[in-house]
Amino acid sequence: MAELNTHYLLRHREVPDIDQIAVYEAHGGYQSLRRALRDFTPEAVLELVKASGLRGRGGAGFPTGMKWSFLPNDGRPRYLVVNSDEAEPGTFKDRELIEHNPHQLIEGMIISSYAIGSHDAYIYCRGEFLRGSEQLARAIREAYAHGYLGDNILDSGFSLHIHLYRGAGAYICGEESALLESLEGKRGQPRLKPPFPAVAGLYGMPTIVNNVETIANVPVLVEKGADWYRSMGTEKSPGIKIMSVSGHVRRPGNYEVPLATPLRTLIEEYAGGVWPGKLKAIIPGGSSVPLLTPDQIDTPLDYESMIAAGSMLGSGGCIVMNDETCMVWAAHRLVKFYRVESCGKCTPCREGTYWMTNILERLESGEGSQGDLEVLLDVADNIGGKCLCPLGDASLGFMVSAIRHFRDEFEAHVREHGCPLGAKRYDPINH
């Protein structure tokens, strides 16, 4: 089922220099936009996206067409905001898309803005993506020069301006309401929801926030149609997904696969197999999802199968760990990430990630005591579902599943006063 070497999103793999507008156009670029403006009403584009079953690729997997249809019809200006703040450990697909195939995102933004009736669209680009933002800035300039952006695009009467905005180093700004705060020039702290952005978003106006990969799918949908998209994947998870594979594999990288491709195919065929050593654990969908064990390697990569297996497809960041990897060490690394990135607004997340990091550090360095595991799980209980945004919950996914699947290993750290695997631990200055 898996079609190796066919790309609809990572098209630069077959077409070098597709980041240049002339090359993009020569390979069918901006034809979907022409077609949408000529043959589709905005409602028809919305119907197409709904019919395709496309789900958001930023992590939550929310159906894109349904999200768009939540916009109130009240005459206020509407905004499309593209989330290019990619920073979930293990995820690196959006970076490749904006660095190498930026026009597909821009074309998708224009078609999507046409569908939802937005005349100003924004790209929130992670501050660390210097090259990515340069590529986007250039591609936007080219699109203006070729008449795809600005007033009265291709004589359709539709106008759109795209504004590129750089973040400045804060993972939380990937969360859509924190992103909007940041885009308004404030500290990037999440807002209380509801109201959701579709009702009151950027500058208080109805706003759609979508991931880069989600929007990059839109020109493909216009070109190939909903039935084609649905010919891949499953009823609830149709189409294609970019999976980022890293860690202990022979060929780390982004791989574009039909949804429902078995995890085994991704790891063994696309990424060249586990190397070095043998498989111990897989994080299939970015650092915030629970791990899968080797016996689950045949799980199909779709939203519902991943949930049935006890994890999530999330952002598609697949981290592979071999049998030399200490699960306490890995949990410490991930929980510490959330501690550093917690915006500090909600006490359970701010304090909880701090204490979990300390306890895991203690366990790893051999100073853990009986009862530490219970305290960890108790702290976890006090974070889960108790914060304004899902960052706190995200800090628990891996750790709680690691304790569940590898309890022995955690207990051995207490019993043997240290890491049985002899993991080397970097001891950073606290900040």
Added chain:
Amino acid sequence: MKPHWRQWVEEIRQQFPQGNSALLPLLHRIQAEEGWLSPETLADVATLLNLPVTTVESVASFYSLFYKRPVGERVVHVCVGLSCALKGADALMHRLEEHLGIRQGQTTPDGKYSLMEAECLAACDLAPVAQVNLRYMGPVPPEEYQRLLGEGEK
């Protein structure tokens, strides 16, 4: 305050006329010129945008890429995220710390290098990866740490 900063405010406000949206773009642009954001600079920005100084300080302090202290000519961000750690990021950081005689978060006394810990740089396929003045370099195995310091370049 430099005279052309007013011009920048005008340009940025054309793109981002609403809310305080001009603030981050202006801070980026000024930092690119000045190297860092001193208290005086932040006060200037407040004047330029007609905002309370505390607002500007509070926003600037939220974001790790706005430097509130002077940094080295070469700012080296070493990713210590999980995927990079699985490939030796900690050893890479240690080698750099030893060689430069500073800990992460610090700048060498000659002002040449700043060494910083980065969380996942969304380039885990290049692990262990680093950024030098926000340009990616990777994979950089620990023993090749000197590549990040550009020693021997002109």
